[in-house]
Amino acid sequence: MTEKLLVEAVNDALHVELARDESVMVLGEDVGRAGGVFRATAGLLDRFGENRCVDTPLAEAGILGAAVGLCMAGWRPVCEMQYDAFSYPCLDQLITHVGRYRWRTGGTMEFPITVRMPYGGGVRAPELHDDSPETYYVHTPGIKVAIPSTPADAKGLLAAAIRDPDPVVILEPKVIYRTERGEVPDGEHVVPLGKARIAREGTDVTLVAYGAMVPMCLRTAEALQGEASCEVLDVRSLRPLDEEALLASAGKTGRVVIVQEAPRTVGFGAELAAILAEKAILDLRGPVLRVTGFDVPYPYWKIEDMYMPSVERISHAVRRLIEF
């Protein structure tokens, strides 16, 4: 175990996985010479050489499209998208090919592509450096999606993604890249996809979240201590989803607040709420509430804090439920 920042844990995972399996390679913009604009890929070029850590041309669809072909040639590509919103040019390749190619070959080929990117707001950056695009990814058949909220999970989920035979998108909450610090197992460390994590036990209300909203929910639970006992469920893996954990916690508390940074309409919170409306209807003691970003472009950073779910907005929802 070593104490690490979240972004250091990402870097650690890459070092371990590239050392473990020589078919793993990293490609993306500025991942080599510069070691990534967040230094997530630092040291890979020196250690593994320019064939396994590649500075590509500035072309996101080219990167992901090339990754499809690299798989056919026996590689396990790990693609970095430099920022959330700069992944949109690769959506066509993702939806059209990455999620369908195995199916198209009658299950005879594997496309073990990992796409990883920093995502989310709160970093005081110019526009389009702040998006939470998980809906686009998780709605796409053939794709798996995971989002860590701790350094240990950042390492373990990325390792799981790289080893997974299916394409996996990992969204890394950049606002906590250097604020979340924690013990990370040394060497190989895999957190299986499809398992949620109870980040805090509670009995009155379940707060369901992922990514940077997990520490936000933990802060809210802390603030509400005495008033309401909040359980915090860290989804971790959006597909495969740990429905059991969701239903178990909802069954226990009967009250659910779902928190997401992304715009409200068909955010992933809608899926979680829909599952509860279908499978937990008799357990619910009140409405399923969502605390989300708004259906507007992510704002300029002087007002971004008003956009982001906050302790205040989450508490408000908890109180509504308690009083229901």
Place this chain on the structure above:
Amino acid sequence: MTEKLLVEAVNDALHVELARDESVMVLGEDVGRAGGVFRATAGLLDRFGENRCVDTPLAEAGILGAAVGLCMAGWRPVCEMQYDAFSYPCLDQLITHVGRYRWRTGGTMEFPITVRMPYGGGVRAPELHDDSPETYYVHTPGIKVAIPSTPADAKGLLAAAIRDPDPVVILEPKVIYRTERGEVPDGEHVVPLGKARIAREGTDVTLVAYGAMVPMCLRTAEALQGEASCEVLDVRSLRPLDEEALLASAGKTGRVVIVQEAPRTVGFGAELAAILAEKAILDLRGPVLRVTGFDVPYPYWKIEDMYMPSVERISHAVRRLIEF
């Protein structure tokens, strides 16, 4: 009033709107000389000339990106994407610019872009001619989305989209392009965005749907006559959404089945279910059920009927609710 097929109503709307406002222009692949691969744009080139009905290069991002600039020059572009899945290359422009540019100018410019495309399955076509991509569009801030299910609405919603000062995506259910026939008002005809339509009155269960799933729900309601009285709510406008109509019908029947062709996870049905879980929880007499496509690539056409929500699957859900 004239009886028209759904695709003829689309064509009618384009003729009327281009004649009405000379800043309206149509652009896309094969919209001119060929009149569109579904003939939705037939006759426009001859009538309005090559400046207002333009065969573009084969480049969807180029089409939508050019439309942004055309707006800045005072045009109201109507862009055709030839098929649902071939719209994915334009998602980057849509998310990054079309939905944000007005906001970015502090509300000083308008981007009255209409994007229309045939969508959905059931047409016995090769892969990628069958997708239901509404989630990608409706999750995107700054965008409005509407989906007609009748010839009259196909005309009226498209006219509303073209006249709307905001960007609107219209998805046209291609499987009923030539099977839905109905009376269509001649000349100007606008169906306002944001108003749902009760396609059939009922008292026991509400079937909520849009596009080609509306006639499917009507067939189901017909088939269940005697067993259950089904109300069919045609959403028509996904954003702005007519929440009132949804809640009113749910309040009346207490039982809701949501039907969508798109893959299940974060399909638009999830948003509808989430709204019900938040705002109709005391009205619900049972779980909110979703009948959807599956989280797999849209299948080869020999088995596509098994993918599509059917009278059988919808009836099954209705019975589950009635017996709950």
Place this chain on the structure above:
Amino acid sequence: MAQVAHGEPELRRVIDEDRELDGVGEQELLDLYRSMVLLRTYDERSLVYHRQGRIGTYAIFWNHEAMQAGSVHALAREDWIFPSYRESAIGLLRGMPPATVLHWWRGHPAGWWNPSEYNVASICVPIATHVPHAAGLAWGKKLKGEAACAIVYFGDGATSEGAFHEGANFAAVMQAPLILFCNNNQWAISTPLSAQTRAETLADKAVGYGMPGTRVDGGDVLAVYEATREAVERARAGEGPSFIEAVTYRAAPHATADDPRAYIDLERVEQEKKNECLGRYERYLRRLGVLGDELEAEIKSEAADAMRAGITAAEAEPDPDPELLFENAYVIPPPNLREGWID
């Protein structure tokens, strides 16, 4: 924009010039002929088959056979082929059964094949998005120290797509052993080349990627063969990708659903039909004395037999198991994949 005509001098030609190619003997000439006949037979029968309502929409490739056969014959078996829908039957040249391709057009999952079995990637339906795949494969093979190269087929329209650009540039930067083969049939459905580009020629695009570009008469199977062979040699020598523009003219509808009379030049089509690539090659082989009536009949009936057998096999295939819906999307499927399925 320069509307490209067959008469332009800068197109590479072999047949019309009655040239003979180094290292291409009678055997090779006839192998090429067999391949063209096989493709032609497949195409013509498929059209009939479609008219009988037994397959769905079908993208006709009549008069494109010289481009497909000529280029594939310049490859080695380990080289990879990335076809678009226009090259749907190109796998036949790698031993794929006609039934497989028919199934693809019948919307039957038996039309799924394993790309590694033939080194033929799945048919790419969207325009140009397979160009980066081919670049990635070729680059990946090179990184592994393997000798294989790749060829990717796309149309004139495809050159307008961003995916073409990104793939071509990737291949160039990585010096990937790739042949970018552009079937310039001068139409993208109803859109003529003049509305697609202002470039003098499509081969001009190669300049911007720092790779050689060459133009060849797409109706001349030997010219195509020769140009591709040179590109393959470059690729194998580590000199990176090449761009080949094969110029022809779409003499058939875009696909069975298309009616080109609204937009095409019908006279030009008639002219093209008279000069179609198979007949041109037959006349050349006859001039060389390599082909006679008997041999021609034999080769054509072999192809017809293969196709008949393919159709019989395709018809005999039982309807697919609906369970296939869930079979192949994931290696390790999420647990809720079948949510809503009624057993």
Place this chain on the structure above:
Amino acid sequence: MAQVAHGEPELRRVIDEDRELDGVGEQELLDLYRSMVLLRTYDERSLVYHRQGRIGTYAIFWNHEAMQAGSVHALAREDWIFPSYRESAIGLLRGMPPATVLHWWRGHPAGWWNPSEYNVASICVPIATHVPHAAGLAWGKKLKGEAACAIVYFGDGATSEGAFHEGANFAAVMQAPLILFCNNNQWAISTPLSAQTRAETLADKAVGYGMPGTRVDGGDVLAVYEATREAVERARAGEGPSFIEAVTYRAAPHATADDPRAYIDLERVEQEKKNECLGRYERYLRRLGVLGDELEAEIKSEAADAMRAGITAAEAEPDPDPELLFENAYVIPPPNLREGWID
């Protein structure tokens, strides 16, 4: 790939050759100088301002001023400018207050401007996606019979993106009056030109679009001016788009968050700094006798004053009203936009 060096002959130059330009008198020369000084002042002060923690990340454009000023001066006021983040302050040359640009970098909605007020589009943060916008605007103006043309700025890295390709091709096919202005500073963050393209020059890309491409010394404001003026003339004459590659070298970090020491050639940077564009132009003006100490000091203090006033104005701006969140996304907002908002 040919690493472009300043010494290459085929770059258009004016200053080093001590040429004088037709129609450019003392007045125009000094106007150009004023613009460069304004940009330089903005850039240097912004960096200080950033170091004080008063603006966020900032994309430095030091030594890019000649490209920006030289090209803008070749335009008429009705012509449209499409900047990337590297040209964030280009609006100053159209009378935009420095405070507006500062607000943009401060993440303050007062940094929103009305493009029609200055004929300057919003800053494009994603790479190359504004190229189709500029093509669309230029084409749209032409369709309306207006004389305006447009210029779009992007970097060497941007030429790898599909959006660049689609926009350039659109402009060519529509014969839109557009100038594609490529700031080739030879780096895309840490990625050198040699990892971006195999083309001999970026201007070579023009060939594939059927438009003229030209190369110019990006540190030579008059060469840039001359090349742009020619492109504007072509555009206005209905001859369609042109591509200009302005070659320079990024002598500063990519942005404030970047540390280029890990990848850049520091000697080359030092050399570049000595030959930076503003000093070069000053020496030329002094050789011509157009600029003296006094005038230089006057122009620089004017710019410093403007900038100081801008900073004061920016600091005086009250924090934005959070209600702005919901203000500008839609003309007619959906009713549930504020769902979850606590008043």
